[in-house]
Amino acid sequence: MMAGERSPASCYLDERTFRLCCRLFLQHSETIQDGWSWEQIKGTDEGFMKKTVLLPVKSSVLHKQHGCFMQAENMDLLTDDIQANVEDETAGVQAVCEIHAVLRYEYHVLYSCSYQIPVLYFRASTLDGNPLSLEEVWSNVHPNYRQRLQQGPWDTLTQQEHPLLGQPFFMLHPCRTEEFMKPALDLAQAENKRVNYIVSWLSVVGPVVGLDVPLSYCTEVSAPD
Amino acid sequence: MTELDSANRSWTLISAETETWRLASDGKKCVKNQTSVLMAAESTAAPKLQFSPFFSALEAGFWHQLTQKKLNDYHLDESPKNIKGYYYNGDPDGLPTRLTLEFSAFDADGPTPARCCPAPGTLYNTNTLEAFKTTDKKALLDKAADEIWSAIQSGAALDDSSILNKFILLTFADLKKYHFYYWFCFPALCFLEGVQLVQEPRSLEKSFSDTQISSLTAAYDSLCSSSGTTALPHFLMKYTDDSVEVAPLKDLNAFFPDLKKIAVCVYDPCTLPQHPGWPLRNLLFLIAKTWGSQLDVLEVLCFRDRTLQGSRSVRHSIIFRVKLPDLSVSAVCPKSVGWEKNPKGAMGPRSVNLSECMDPKRLAESSVDLNLKLMRWRLVPSLDLDKVVSTKCLLLGAGTLGCNVARTLMGWGVRHITFVDNAKISYSNPVRQPLYEFEDCLSGGKAKALAAVDRLQKIFPGVNAEGHNMSIPMPGHPVSFSESTTAQARHDVEQLEKLISEHDVVFLLMDTRESRWLPTVIAASQRKLIVNAALGFDTFVVMRHGLKKAKEPQSEESSPMSASSSSSCSSTPASTVTPGASLFSNIPGHRLGCYFCNDVVAPGDSTRDRTLDQQCTVSRPGLAMIAGALAVELMVSVLQHPEGGYAVASSSDDRMNEPPTSLGLVPHQIRGFLARFDNVLPASLAFDKCTACSQVVLENYEREGFQFLAKVFNSSHSFLEDLTGLTLLHQETQAAEIWDMSDDDSI
Ligand SMILES: [Zn+2]
Numbered sequence: 001m002m003a004g005e006r007s008p009a010s011c012y013l014d015e016r017t018f019r020l021c022c023r024l025f026l027q028h029s030e031t032i033q034d035g036w037s038w039e040q041i042k043g044t045d046e047g048f049m050k051k052t053v054l055l056p057v058k059s060s061v062l063h064k065q066h067g068c069f070m071q072a073e074n075m076d077l078l079t080d081d082i083q084a085n086v087e088d089e090t091a092g093v094q095a096v097c098e099i100h101a102v103l104r105y106e107y108h109v110l111y112s113c114s115y116q117i118p119v120l121y122f123r124a125s126t127l128d129g130n131p132l133s134l135e136e137v138w139s140n141v142h143p144n145y146r147q148r149l150q151q152g153p154w155d156t157l158t159q160q161e162h163p164l165l166g167q168p169f170f171m172l173h174p175c176r177t178e179e180f181m182k183p184a185l186d187l188a189q190a191e192n193k194r195v196n197y198i199v200s201w202l203s204v205v206g207p208v209v210g211l212d213v214p215l216s217y218c219t220e221v222s223a224p225d
Numbered sequence: 226m227t228e229l230d231s232a233n234r235s236w237t238l239i240s241a242e243t244e245t246w247r248l249a250s251d252g253k254k255c256v257k258n259q260t261s262v263l264m265a266a267e268s269t270a271a272p273k274l275q276f277s278p279f280f281s282a283l284e285a286g287f288w289h290q291l292t293q294k295k296l297n298d299y300h301l302d303e304s305p306k307n308i309k310g311y312y313y314n315g316d317p318d319g320l321p322t323r324l325t326l327e328f329s330a331f332d333a334d335g336p337t338p339a340r341c342c343p344a345p346g347t348l349y350n351t352n353t354l355e356a357f358k359t360t361d362k363k364a365l366l367d368k369a370a371d372e373i374w375s376a377i378q379s380g381a382a383l384d385d386s387s388i389l390n391k392f393i394l395l396t397f398a399d400l401k402k403y404h405f406y407y408w409f410c411f412p413a414l415c416f417l418e419g420v421q422l423v424q425e426p427r428s429l430e431k432s433f434s435d436t437q438i439s440s441l442t443a444a445y446d447s448l449c450s451s452s453g454t455t456a457l458p459h460f461l462m463k464y465t466d467d468s469v470e471v472a473p474l475k476d477l478n479a480f481f482p483d484l485k486k487i488a489v490c491v492y493d494p495c496t497l498p499q500h501p502g503w504p505l506r507n508l509l510f511l512i513a514k515t516w517g518s519q520l521d522v523l524e525v526l527c528f529r530d531r532t533l534q535g536s537r538s539v540r541h542s543i544i545f546r547v548k549l550p551d552l553s554v555s556a557v558c559p560k561s562v563g564w565e566k567n568p569k570g571a572m573g574p575r576s577v578n579l580s581e582c583m584d585p586k587r588l589a590e591s592s593v594d595l596n597l598k599l600m601r602w603r604l605v606p607s608l609d610l611d612k613v614v615s616t617k618c619l620l621l622g623a624g625t626l627g628c629n630v631a632r633t634l635m636g637w638g639v640r641h642i643t644f645v646d647n648a649k650i651s652y653s654n655p656v657r658q659p660l661y662e663f664e665d666c667l668s669g670g671k672a673k674a675l676a677a678v679d680r681l682q683k684i685f686p687g688v689n690a691e692g693h694n695m696s697i698p699m700p701g702h703p704v705s706f707s708e709s710t711t712a713q714a715r716h717d718v719e720q721l722e723k724l725i726s727e728h729d730v731v732f733l734l735m736d737t738r739e740s741r742w743l744p745t746v747i748a749a750s751q752r753k754l755i756v757n758a759a760l761g762f763d764t765f766v767v768m769r770h771g772l773k774k775a776k777e778p779q780s781e782e783s784s785p786m787s788a789s790s791s792s793s794c795s796s797t798p799a800s801t802v803t804p805g806a807s808l809f810s811n812i813p814g815h816r817l818g819c820y821f822c823n824d825v826v827a828p829g830d831s832t833r834d835r836t837l838d839q840q841c842t843v844s845r846p847g848l849a850m851i852a853g854a855l856a857v858e859l860m861v862s863v864l865q866h867p868e869g870g871y872a873v874a875s876s877s878d879d880r881m882n883e884p885p886t887s888l889g890l891v892p893h894q895i896r897g898f899l900a901r902f903d904n905v906l907p908a909s910l911a912f913d914k915c916t917a918c919s920q921v922v923l924e925n926y927e928r929e930g931f932q933f934l935a936k937v938f939n940s941s942h943s944f945l946e947d948l949t950g951l952t953l954l955h956q957e958t959q960a961a962e963i964w965d966m967s968d969d970d971s972i
Contacts, residue, residue, distance in 0.1 A: 032534075133591070
């Protein structure tokens with residue numbers, strides 16, 4: 001992009017501004033206990049913003065999709081082998097399989113040096129750490145939203161290695177960030193308001209992957225000076 | 226377990242619908258529903274306290290980190306390791322009481338998430354499944370219980386009460402299959418007779434005034450901040466009508482002048498209205514051991530502190546009174562329990578299969594699939610990806626075209642790719658044939674068909690590739706030198722027939738013209754789609770052969786020639802390409818011609834071959850990539866058409882019209898002219914005197930099989946020309962060339 005073409009309201013932000021925006025964002029999260037935290041990678045100055053959300057789902061749905069007893073036979077054998085060794089103080093108690101019916105969504109906000117914008121990584125798993133496929137994530141998106149999401153940034157979801165953790169995550173590819181950030185930033189500029197980039201951006205991309213960003217962020221979180 | 230027997234009698238389960246999940250505490254028959262109404266029957270014996278056990282909750286990152294530790298750190302070391310989990314008292318209703326381990330669990334001294342309580346753990350990672358099975362679980366539990374008991378006896382647990390929440394994790398990591406076996410234990414010391422409830426649990430808002438509740442919250446926050454933490458696992462409380470004071474657990478003697486009636490608070494991860502979570506158990510033991518002799522009644526506050534939509538509340542905390550036995554003189558470590566049940570509710574380990582997110586091969590497969598699905602999502606709902614991915618492709622030729630076709634097929638997610646080639650890789654190949662490397666040329670060179678398979682598997686292990694190092698018999702190339710050469714040719718034909726029948730699409734990617742004849746005949750007879758690509762120096766043709774109608778006699782075609790050029794070389798006689806010729810528009814797939822339909826000579830006589838294909842083995846280097854890619858894209862477009870190979874051919878004219886598929890046009894041929902950087906899309910009719918796909922050829926092949934084919938291989942080109950009537954045509958049109966004439970088998 002040529003410098004002359006760039007709008008005064010830049011869709012890019014440098015890493016320092018990213019961190020400042022995150023700090024203000026985290027302060028508000030702390031106030032309303034929204035669950036965001038800064039995760040520092042041990043022994044480096046790198047880090048990311050993280051939130052974990054637990055979602056109860058109907059266990060039957062999950063079982064069908066996920067096969068939570070993938071190795072059921074296998075495990076029965078294993079259990080028979082060692083059962084004698086452990087006192088079962090709850091013999092006769094009914095199965096407690098329903099506990100599986102919780103999904104855990106992890107959201108990570110990272111800074112991308114190459115795109116100079118924040119990037120949203122996420123993954124979903126059952127409580128034992130077994131990750132869900134994108135289809136399973138998709139099937140948990142409310143049908144009312146699906147059609148809208150298919151046109152939205154959902155189609156830029158890819159599977160990527162987390163740059164700091166080296167584990168597979170889903171990522172909303174940054175290639176379309178400018179597309180939806182520019183109108184928001186232009187509008188704010190027209191109204192002479194200073195907005196926190198992270199707040200504006202996350203309010204748009206978060207709901208796409210089930211991440212709720214309370215309205216109070218928009219009113220309470222300021223832009224860095 | 227007797228601690229619950231009486232409880233069972235005195236609790237009545239009134240309703241049990243709308244289950245979220247059931248919780249089994251450490252007692253018998255304690256399955257209760259969270260949303261059900263539990264009522265104490267007051268007339269019977271005093272109820273006993275029941276606890277909601279921890280459920281282990283593991284983040285995917287924990288398994289990744291365990292894998293790293295095992296590979297880089299632990300190796301075969303099975304000694305116990307310190308790890309760390311945490312629990313949280315701010316859950317909304319409906320979530321299970323969890324002990325969570327993240328990827329940071331291995332950093333035992335690292336920070337704990339805000340407002341969470343740490344739990345110290347010991348990891349026993351075994352090297353074998355056998356060791357995992359045979360590890361003495363009871364001994365592990367006894368050892369941990371003994372540590373807790375010792376810390377209670379010595380008073381160490383008063384100074385650092387987190388020892389009360391100690392847990393054990395036994396694991397076996399099968400890193401070949403990425404299966405993890407694990408079993409958690411949350412050791413809890415047991416009161417022999419249970420814990421007797423003096424006053425049943427009720428919510429704090431029913432016991433405390435608003436003033437008391439806000440005073441408690443403020444006092445707790447203040448104690449947290451003076452302790453330099455954001456969560457306190459245990460603390461003390463005393464209150465008057467209008468104020469609440471709190472203090473650290475270790476200040477108990479100073480805080481309560483009268484030890485007969487004291488109140489302790491526990492940070493409680495449970496959300497059930499009638500039950501405390503697991504962490505209370507060992508705290509009660511600490512109190513019974515340390516102050517049991519003086520204590521009359523103990524008041525317990527299960528402190529629950531949640532913020533929903535920015536609004537904080539501790540009102541749903543529960544408070545109750547219990548009578549503790551006096552354990553002050555007891556010196557023997559009490560009985561303990563704590564191994565977690567598996568998802569089936571039995572005492573047994575759990576397992577998780579993480580091959581989907583850890584096995585690099587599976588990761589490659591899911592990433593490839595996902596990228597394709599994204600393409601589909603953009604074109605929803607019309608792109609039928611499964612049709613493409615499941616197509617079995619036979620690539621005849623593993624040279625420049627074959628390599629490029631294979632790579633493009635992989636890009637489309639095609640999994641089943643078979644190569645046929647009889648050449649070896651030579652030094653000039655790797656720079657143009659992207660599946661080969663210099664090393665492949667050494668010692669005489671590897672067989673292309675086999676090396677190509679190896680490379681595909683390296684590029685993408687999920688591919689189902691196969692290679693056949695074999696020759697394809699050709700017209701005019703006699704096979705009748707000996708019995709063995711005939712037998713070999715017969716075998717090769719049978720093999721090719723078998724391969725074609727086992728695949729859905731046949732790609733003709735050889736560098737000679739006549740080698741395309743046999744597969745053209747066989748595929749036409751078997752009604753298999755052929756995609757053919759051929760290169761000149763700076764021209765190419767990519768085409769789909771017409772797909773004959775199933776089991777119906779071919780209708781006579783009167784049109785002798787097509788509107789397009791007859792060969793890929795620009796110097797061929799029939800290069801009368803007329804872009805946009807509407808005369809041949811709307812030709813249905815079954816009437817489209819094959820590669821040989823445009824020719825007035827039969828393939829085969831290599832010494833007199835009139836086409837320049839063979840002479841054009843040197844082409845501009847980009848040409849094979851362009852043509853190879855177009856061949857695959859043509860196949861994909863054909864597959865997307867509801868009529869597949871029978872689809873009406875799109876022509877250059879149709880470029881302005883509504884495309885017949887979600888991917889666009891479905892042409893018969895794409896002829897490219899690199900010098901002009903131009904492509905045209907001619908369509909041509911099948912030729913009734915075609916030496917490959919005409920009815921008479923197919924009939925002879927189907928009737929006589931190898932007998933017929935052998936005649937074609939062993940004869941000069943005039944055999945086919947006579948058979949199809951081309952000879953006659955030539956004579957009639959006074960063709961200027963001199964042909965080898967033969968009377969054999971003329972019709
Ligand atoms: Zn033909």
